[in-house]
Amino acid sequence: MANRKKLPQQPVTVNIESLSHDGRGVAHVDGKVVFIDEALPAETVEFVYTDSRKDFAEGRVVKLLTRSPQRTDPACAHFGSCGGCSFQHVSDAEQIKIKETLLQEQFKRIGKLEIPQIWEALTGPHWAYRRKARMGVKYVAKKGRVLVGFRERRHPYLAEIDSCKVMHPLVGENLLTLGEMIIGLSIRDKIPQIEVAIGDEDCVLAFRVLEQPTAADRERMRDYAHRHGVSICLQPKGPDSITPLDGEPEAIPYYQLSEYGLRFNFRPAMFTQVNYEINRKMISRALDALELNKEDRVLDLFCGLGNFTLPLATRAGEVVGVEGDLPLVGHARENARLNNLHNVEFYAADLSQDVRDMPWSRKKFNKILLDPSRAGAAEILHNFKHWQPERIVYVSCNPSTLARDAGILVNELGYKLVKAGVMDMFPQTAHVESIALFVR
Numbered sequence: 001m002a003n004r005k006k007l008p009q010q011p012v013t014v015n016i017e018s019l020s021h022d023g024r025g026v027a028h029v030d031g032k033v034v035f036i037d038e039a040l041p042a043e044t045v046e047f048v049y050t051d052s053r054k055d056f057a058e059g060r061v062v063k064l065l066t067r068s069p070q071r072t073d074p075a076c077a078h079f080g081s082c083g084g085c086s087f088q089h090v091s092d093a094e095q096i097k098i099k100e101t102l103l104q105e106q107f108k109r110i111g112k113l114e115i116p117q118i119w120e121a122l123t124g125p126h127w128a129y130r131r132k133a134r135m136g137v138k139y140v141a142k143k144g145r146v147l148v149g150f151r152e153r154r155h156p157y158l159a160e161i162d163s164c165k166v167m168h169p170l171v172g173e174n175l176l177t178l179g180e181m182i183i184g185l186s187i188r189d190k191i192p193q194i195e196v197a198i199g200d201e202d203c204v205l206a207f208r209v210l211e212q213p214t215a216a217d218r219e220r221m222r223d224y225a226h227r228h229g230v231s232i233c234l235q236p237k238g239p240d241s242i243t244p245l246d247g248e249p250e251a252i253p254y255y256q257l258s259e260y261g262l263r264f265n266f267r268p269a270m271f272t273q274v275n276y277e278i279n280r281k282m283i284s285r286a287l288d289a290l291e292l293n294k295e296d297r298v299l300d301l302f303c304g305l306g307n308f309t310l311p312l313a314t315r316a317g318e319v320v321g322v323e324g325d326l327p328l329v330g331h332a333r334e335n336a337r338l339n340n341l342h343n344v345e346f347y348a349a350d351l352s353q354d355v356r357d358m359p360w361s362r363k364k365f366n367k368i369l370l371d372p373s374r375a376g377a378a379e380i381l382h383n384f385k386h387w388q389p390e391r392i393v394y395v396s397c398n399p400s401t402l403a404r405d406a407g408i409l410v411n412e413l414g415y416k417l418v419k420a421g422v423m424d425m426f427p428q429t430a431h432v433e434s435i436a437l438f439v440r
Contacts, residue, residue, distance in 0.1 A: 011046040011062050021102060021400070023086050023430030024058075034059055037153065038080065038089050040068040050154065058154070070094035075127070075165055082159035084150040085166060085428040092427070096121045099422045099432045106399040107420070111407035119421025119435065122285065124277035126427040130167045131198040132274045137182065139189040146179040146188055166428055170203045171196050174228060178205075181224040185217045195235065195242075197268035199253030200276075203230040206242045206268040218245055239269035240327070257283065260311045262339050270328060271304055278425045282435065283311050285423075286393045289437045290367050292316045299365040299387065301351060301380060302372045306332035306344075308395075312369065313344040320360050321346045351380045361386075369393045376401025381408050392438040397425075399432045409438050416440075 014027035016039045025039025027047075034057045036047045046063035060080075064071075074080070074088035087095050100118060107113045138147045138158045147158040164172040171178075182188050187209060195206040205225075213221065213234070222245050225232040231251035235242045244250050254265045255276055260283075266272050273279040286308060290298070292315040300309040303321030305328050313319045313336070321344065323329050329348045336344050347360045351372075355361045361383065368389040370377050374397055384392075392415065396402035402420075409415040420436035 005052065007049040007052055009048070011048050012059075013044065013046050013065065016041050016043045016045060019098060019102075021106075021430075023090075023098070025061075029057070032057055036061060037086070040071055040090065042066075043068050043071075076163075078159060078161040078163075081152055082150055082161050082164075083153035083155075084159075084164065086153070086430050088428050092126050095427065096123065096422065096424060099424070099430075102432060103399045103403075103420060103422055103434050106403040107406060110400060110403035111405075111410070113403070113406055113410055113417055115420045116417065117419035119285070119419050121421060122278055122281045122423040124275060124281065124424065124427075127165050128167070128169055128172065129275045129277065129427065130164075130172075131196075131276060132272055133167060133171075133196045135171075135194045135196060137191045137193055139183065139191075144183075146182040148175045148179045148182070148194065167196075168198050168203070170198060170228070170230065171205070177224075177228070181220060184220055186214050187211050187217060195239075195268050197253050197266070197270075197272075199266075200255050202251040202253045204233060204251050204253055204268045205230055206233040206235045208235045212236065221245060222248065233268065235269075239267070242268055255279075257311060259284065260314045262310050262314070264305060264307065264310070264335050265338065266305055266331065270331060271325075273307065273425065275425045278423055278433075279307070282395065282423050282425075282433075283308060285435060286369060286395060287311055287315060289393050289435075290369065290391050292367070296367050297363070297365050299368045299389070301368065301370040301377065303332060303346065304328050304371070306335050306346070308369050308371060309344055309346070310335060310339060310341055313341045316367070317343065319344045320363070320365070322349050322351065322355075322360065324348065324350050324352075351377070353379070355380070356383065356386070363387075365389055367391045369395070371395040372401075374398040374401065376405050378405055378408060381405060381413065384409075384413055388440070390440045394436045394438065396434050396436070397431070399434050402434055402436060406436060406438070414440070 016025040018026045024035040027034045037060045044065040045061045047059040049059050051058040072091045079088045136158045149161045152159045162176045190211040193208045197204045221232045233242045256263050294317045296316040297318045298316045300321040303309045303323045309321035326348045329346045332346045365387045415438040418437040423433045425433035
């Protein structure tokens with residue numbers, strides 16, 4: 001492969017014109033667009049190049065010449081090196097405005113739609129909110145330490161951090177002690193990652209181990225777990241292989257939705273929302289928007305372990321949840337039994353494929369909720385012609401695919417977009433969680 005052209009070393013002065021979808025400042029140099037980390041619109045900055053391609057370049061700020069009034073001082077000493085957060089230099093209120101503007105722009109550009117009404121943003125704690133994460137682990141012999149945390153910004157290496165302010169304090173304030181425990185293990189270089197799962201009460205740390213720990217290793221782990229009030233599990237293979245240390249009880253993390261009288265058990269590697277307060281508010285908004293009653297038959301697509309499905313079942317007459325991940329479907333069924341809900345059924349299906357001949361798909365549903373992955377739900381939308389739902393709530397972790405799918409619902413299937421808005425699931429990051437309501 002040809003060597004890349006050497007990057008200019010001298011700082012370049014530019015005016016920042018706008019923000020990209022991932023929160024970087026946008027400028028132009030000699031006609032080429034440059035995406036600059038930590039730069040805000042209307043600022044003048046000096047930057048250095050970090051990469052240059054045919055159609056665009058990337059850079060980072062080295063000197064701030066004029067400062068945006070929306071800029072704030074990052075609360076974390078590792079901001080800029082750790083890639084976990086990208087928005088700490090933006091005030092909390094401005095973060096919401098930026099995300100709302102991005103959502104509107106994506107609807108307009110991709111979906112060819114104007115949002116008639118913007119929902120008031122759902123907000124919650126700005127720090128210490130994160131309860132799920134996959135943290136990297138790396139033994140660095142030259143430094144005589146084990147790094148635990150997230151990758152450097154725009155690099156594959158683990159950042160050298162000693163705390164994380166967006167993680168729950170049980171983990172975020174104990175990265176150093178965790179690394180110090182691991183460095184004393186015989187398998188310190190055979191642990192690539194830790195799956196973090198924190199429920200309402202239990203904190204589970206599932207260590208991916210490429211080699212079985214010795215008896216002494218297990219005792220060291222056990223001692224750390226007891227002293228710090230966490231449960232350490234081992235994961236020798238896939239997610240289903242996660243088991244507690246010998247002789248330790250299995251901690252089953254859970255979260256509750258007290259408004260609906262529900263409890264959700266989950267396994268450490270299963271997908272759950274990282275921000276419990278926003279999750280609770282999001283469920284309430286979605287259910288209120290659907291205007292449920294006991295005559296409703298509701299379809300919940302991409303239902304996961306039933307995060308929306310079970311609350312739906314407390315208000316609707318009949319609910320069907322469909323999910324592509326079979327273990328999640330099994331867990332959703334267990335949670336329905338745990339909560340004594342008998343008006344809900346779960347099915348496993350790949351929703352990117354044709355599902356018209358599946359028994360559940362032949363039914364009629366007057367209301368639908370969907371919460372797909374970043375890829376969106378374009379393939380399943382054409383089944384709506386058969387189901388003919390009168391109300392649709394679409395929850396999204398990617399405003400681009402939400403905008404695309406909104407265009408399909410409105411411009412091809414004849415639905416009306418009523419309102420849309422953002423939900424601040426990931427404060428201090430450029431990640432945008434959003435929700436939209438459509439009616440027939």
